[in-house]
Amino acid sequence: MPAPTKKASRKKRTLRVARKAPPESADRVLVVDALVKRFGEKTAVDHISLQVRAGSFFGVVGPNGAGKTTTLSMVTGLLRPDEGTVRIHDIDAWADPEAAKRATGVLPDRLxxxxxxxxxxxxxxxxxxxxxxxxxxxxxxxxxxxxxxxxxxxxxxxxxxxxxxxxxxxxxxxxxxxPRLLVLDEPFESVDPVSAANLTEILERYVAGGGTVVLSSHGMDLIERVCDSVAVVVGGKVLAAGTLDEVRQGETLEDRFVALAGGRKAAEGMEWLHSFSD
Ligand SMILES: Nc1ncnc2c1ncn2[C@@H]1O[C@H](COP(=O)(O)OP(=O)(O)OP(=O)(O)O)[C@@H](O)[C@H]1O
Structure with a gap:
C-alpha cells in the first residue's frame, strides 16, 4: 500500500452543525446602534451596531482588547456611551435605565x-x-x-x-x-468542563423558554456548540456578524476568527528563550 501523501493524510475538519437561529421575523430584543466609547485618545468601541433576535444564543468574539467588555458594559448600563443607542426589548436603555435593567440579567467581567x-x-x-x-x-x-x-x-x-x-x-x-435578556461576559472562564456543560444546559433551557443570551467568550468551540449567531469584534469594530454559518463561511469559527483578527503571528525572535539561564 502506498504511503499516504501529506495532503491525503491531513485530517478533514468537519464543521459542527450550527444551532438554528430564530426566524428573521423574530422580535429584536437587543438593538445596539453605532455605539462609540473613547478613553482619552483610544477609541475602544468605534460605531458598533448589533441586532439580537428573541430566542437567540448570540456570541461576541474578538481578540484581547477588541472592545467586547466595553460594548457589553454600555449595553448593560455599567458604562455610559459617548455616542450611539442601546434598545432592550424596545426600551432606550440610557433614557430609561430602570426599565431596561428590569428586562436584563448581567454577569459582568469584573465581578x-x-x-x-x-x-x-x-x-x-x-x-x-x-x-x-x-x-x-x-x-x-x-x-x-x-x-x-x-x-x-x-x-x-x-x-x-x-x-x-x-x-x-x-x-x-x-x-x-x-429577565428577557441575559448579558454574560466570559461566563465560562474558570468553570470546569462538567460545570460548563451543566451551565450550558441551564442556558439552553432558558433560551428554549423564550429567553435570549448574549455572551462573550474566547472559546471558539464553545461558541460553535451553543451559539446560533455571532459577531466578530476587532479593534472596536464589528468585522462580521450574522448567523454562525454566515460568519464561518464554510470554515471553522476559529479559522475565520484568526483570518479576521489579522492571521497567526509567526513565532519569530525570542531566541533568548532557548538559552536557559542555568
Ligand atoms: N477604563 C478604561 N480606561 C482606559 N482604557 C480602557 C478602559 N477600559 C478599557 N480600555 C481599553 O479599551 C480597549 C478595549 O478593552 P475591552 O476590555 O473592552 O476589551 P475586550 O475585548 O473585552 O478584551 P479581553 O478579551 O482582553 O477581555 C483596550 O485597549 C483597553 O485597554
Whole structure:
C-alpha cells in the first residue's frame, strides 16, 4: 500500500452543525446602534451596531482588547456611551435605565459581589432587590442552587468560593428575576468542563423558554456548540456578524476568527528563550 501523501493524510475538519437561529421575523430584543466609547485618545468601541433576535444564543468574539467588555458594559448600563443607542426589548436603555435593567440579567467581567454574604444570602438579596416577594425568592433560590450544584456552598461566604463557584452564584443572581435578556461576559472562564456543560444546559433551557443570551467568550468551540449567531469584534469594530454559518463561511469559527483578527503571528525572535539561564 502506498504511503499516504501529506495532503491525503491531513485530517478533514468537519464543521459542527450550527444551532438554528430564530426566524428573521423574530422580535429584536437587543438593538445596539453605532455605539462609540473613547478613553482619552483610544477609541475602544468605534460605531458598533448589533441586532439580537428573541430566542437567540448570540456570541461576541474578538481578540484581547477588541472592545467586547466595553460594548457589553454600555449595553448593560455599567458604562455610559459617548455616542450611539442601546434598545432592550424596545426600551432606550440610557433614557430609561430602570426599565431596561428590569428586562436584563448581567454577569459582568469584573465581578464585584457582596462577598461577605453567604451564597444563599446573596441570592436572597438579589431577588429582593429585584422586587420579588420572599416566597418567590425562596423558591427560585432553591431551584437555582440545585441547578448550579451549589448545595454544599450555599451557607458559606462567597469570599471563600473558588473562581468557578463565584461565576455560578453570580449567574444565579443574574437569573433570579427571570429577565428577557441575559448579558454574560466570559461566563465560562474558570468553570470546569462538567460545570460548563451543566451551565450550558441551564442556558439552553432558558433560551428554549423564550429567553435570549448574549455572551462573550474566547472559546471558539464553545461558541460553535451553543451559539446560533455571532459577531466578530476587532479593534472596536464589528468585522462580521450574522448567523454562525454566515460568519464561518464554510470554515471553522476559529479559522475565520484568526483570518479576521489579522492571521497567526509567526513565532519569530525570542531566541533568548532557548538559552536557559542555568
Ligand atoms: N477604563 C478604561 N480606561 C482606559 N482604557 C480602557 C478602559 N477600559 C478599557 N480600555 C481599553 O479599551 C480597549 C478595549 O478593552 P475591552 O476590555 O473592552 O476589551 P475586550 O475585548 O473585552 O478584551 P479581553 O478579551 O482582553 O477581555 C483596550 O485597549 C483597553 O485597554
Amino acid at each position: 464585584r459581589l457582596f462577598d461577605r454574604l453567604t451564597g444563599g444570602q446573596l441570592l436572597h438579596y438579589s431577588g429582593t432587590l429585584r422586587g420579588l416577594d420572599a416566597r418567590t425568592v425562596r423558591e427560585r433560590s432553591a431551584d437555582l442552587i440545585a441547578a448550579f450544584g451549589l448545595e454544599d456552598a450555599v451557607d458559606r461566604l462567597v469570599a471563600d468560593y473558588s473562581a468557578g463557584m463565584t461565576k455560578k452564584i453570580a449567574l444565579a443572581c443574574a437569573m433570579i428575576h427571570s
